[in-house]
Amino acid sequence: MNILKTGMMQKADPSQVEGLSRFFKTGKGQYGEGDRFLGIKVPVTRAIVKDCWRDVSFCDLEECITSEYHEIRLAALLCLVRIFKTSRKDVSRRKECIDFYLSHTEFVNNWDLVDLSCYELLGAWLADRDRTLLYDLARNGKTIWEQRIGMVSTLAFIRRGELDECFEISDILLEGKGSMHDLLQKAAGWMLREAGKRDQDRLVGYLRQRWNVIPATMRRYACEKLSAETVESLRRECITIRKSKPSDIPRLMDIFAKARSFMASTGNPGQWADDYPGRELLLKDIGSADSYVVQAGKDVIATFVLRAGDDPTYDVIYDGEWPYSGPYATIHRIASDGSRKGILHIAMKFALGKYDSIRIDTHKDNWVMRNAILREGFRYCGIIRCWNGTERLAYQYGPY
Numbered sequence: 072m073n074i075l076k077t078g079m080m081q082k083a084d085p086s087q088v089e090g091l092s093r094f095f096k097t098g099k100g101q102y103g104e105g106d107r108f109l110g111i112k113v114p115v116t117r118a119i120v121k122d123c124w125r126d127v128s129f130c131d132l133e134e135c136i137t138s139e140y141h142e143i144r145l146a147a148l149l150c151l152v153r154i155f156k157t158s159r160k161d162v163s164r165r166k167e168c169i170d171f172y173l174s175h176t177e178f179v180n181n182w183d184l185v186d187l188s189c190y191e192l193l194g195a196w197l198a199d200r201d202r203t204l205l206y207d208l209a210r211n212g213k214t215i216w217e218q219r220i221g222m223v224s225t226l227a228f229i230r231r232g233e234l235d236e237c238f239e240i241s242d243i244l245l246e247g248k249g250s251m252h253d254l255l256q257k258a259a260g261w262m263l264r265e266a267g268k269r270d271q272d273r274l275v276g277y278l279r280q281r282w283n284v285i286p287a288t289m290r291r292y293a294c295e296k297l298s299a300e301t302v303e304s305l306r307r308e309c310i311t312i313r314k315s316k317p318s319d320i321p322r323l324m325d326i327f328a329k330a331r332s333f334m335a336s337t338g339n340p341g342q343w344a345d346d347y348p349g350r351e352l353l354l355k356d357i358g359s360a361d362s363y364v365v366q367a368g369k370d371v372i373a374t375f376v377l378r379a380g381d382d383p384t385y386d387v388i389y390d391g392e393w394p395y396s397g398p399y400a401t402i403h404r405i406a407s408d409g410s411r412k413g414i415l416h417i418a419m420k421f422a423l424g425k426y427d428s429i430r431i432d433t434h435k436d437n438w439v440m441r442n443a444i445l446r447e448g449f450r451y452c453g454i455i456r457c458w459n460g461t462e463r464l465a466y467q468y469g470p471y
Contacts (some may be wrong), residue, residue, distance in 0.1 A: 073131045074123045075147070077144055079143050083110055086110070088369075089112030094139065095181055102215070102254060103180075106180070119146060126151050132150060144180075145187065148188040149188075154190045155191070166196075173193075174469075180214070182219065184216075189220040190224045190225070193205070193224040194228065196386075197224070198227060202228075203447065206239070206277065207372060215254055222240055222255065225237040225240060235264065238266065240259075245259075259289050260289040260290065260292025262289065263292075263293035274297075275301060275305065282305055287369075312363050314362065314363055317354065319357075319371060320350060322371045323364070326371070326372075326373065327406050329406075342434035365414060365418070373407035376402065376405075377402055377425070378403065379399075379425075380398075381399075384455055384457060385465065388454065389455070389456075391452045391453020394467060397428060401429070401430055403430045405418055416447060421469070428467065428470060429467070430468075431449065431465075431468075432463035449467060450468070452466060
C-alpha cells in the first residue's frame, strides 16, 4: 500500500476544491489549465509527509508524482526533499533523488511545486558542482516550469552569498524570444530581490543598466526592498526620449487631456482649448520629425516639440527683447501625465545636447510652468503673441 497516497486521499476536502482551483488558475487558457485538486492545504500536506516519508519508496514516489491531483504531486516532492536532505553522507542516494526529479519535471507543473522543491534539491546539489544545467533550463526549458526551476534554484546560492547565477540567469530570461511570462517575471524579480538583500549596490547597478528592458512585474518584485528614493532615482536615470510615431497619438491625446485638466485645476483654464492640440496638429509635428516622447521604461509619460530654426511667433516681441539673436530652437507643447516630476528639466537636458540657445513661452496664468522655466535658468524676455492673438510670456536660455 502507498501510505503517502492513502494518507492524502483521506484528507480530501471537497469544500476547498473550487477555491484552490481558482487560486492556481486551472481554467481554460490559464497556466494551470486542467489541474485537479483534492482540497488539501499545504500545512496538512506537510504534516502527512512528516509522518510517513521514511516509509515511502521511489516506487511510491513514482505513483504520486504522476498523480492527476496537484496535492499528491506536491506531497511526492516534499518527500523527495526530505529524503535528499537526510542523505547528506550518501551521495548515491542524493543523486538518485536528483535523477528522479529531473526525469519528472513535466509533473512539476505549477509555481508552488517548483518553488517548494527546486532550490532544496537542484540548488543544494549543484552548490559545489558545475551549474550549467540551470542555465540550460532557463534558456531551453521545454516549459515555463523548467525555466522557473532554472531561476528559482539559484536561491540556494544566494543564501550562500553567491549571486552570479541569479543575475546571469535573469539576463537569459530577459533575452528570451517574445514577452516574458508573468510567472517567470515574478520568479526572476523574487530572486533579484533576494540577491539585493545581500548586495544592494549590485542589484541597483543591475537595474540601472536594464531598467528600460525589464518587464514591469519583474521590476516591481526586484524593487520591493529598495527605498522609494532609490526606485525614483532609478526611474529618473532610466528615462529615455525618442521621436513620436503615429501609433503614439492615442497616448499623446490622453497626456494632453491630463495636462489640460491639471492646468485648469491650478488656475490656468484658458491656455489650451478643450481639443488642443488635436490629432491633425500632432500628425503635423510627427511628420516634421519635431515631436518627441519621454519614456519611463516602456511607458510614454510625456511629450514635447523641439523645433530648430526661426519661429514666426517670436519675430516680434513686446515690452522686452531677445538677449541673443543667433540660431535657436524652440520647445512647444510640453505635457506630461503627471506621473513624474521634472519633465521640463528632462526636455531641456535633451535640447541642450543639440542646441546652444532655447526659447519657450507660456500663459501668464501658468504659474507652475513659469516657475519651472525660471528654475531651468531661462531669462524672461518679454511678451509675444500667438497666431490667434493671445499673449504669452517669452523666455530664452543662453548664450548671453
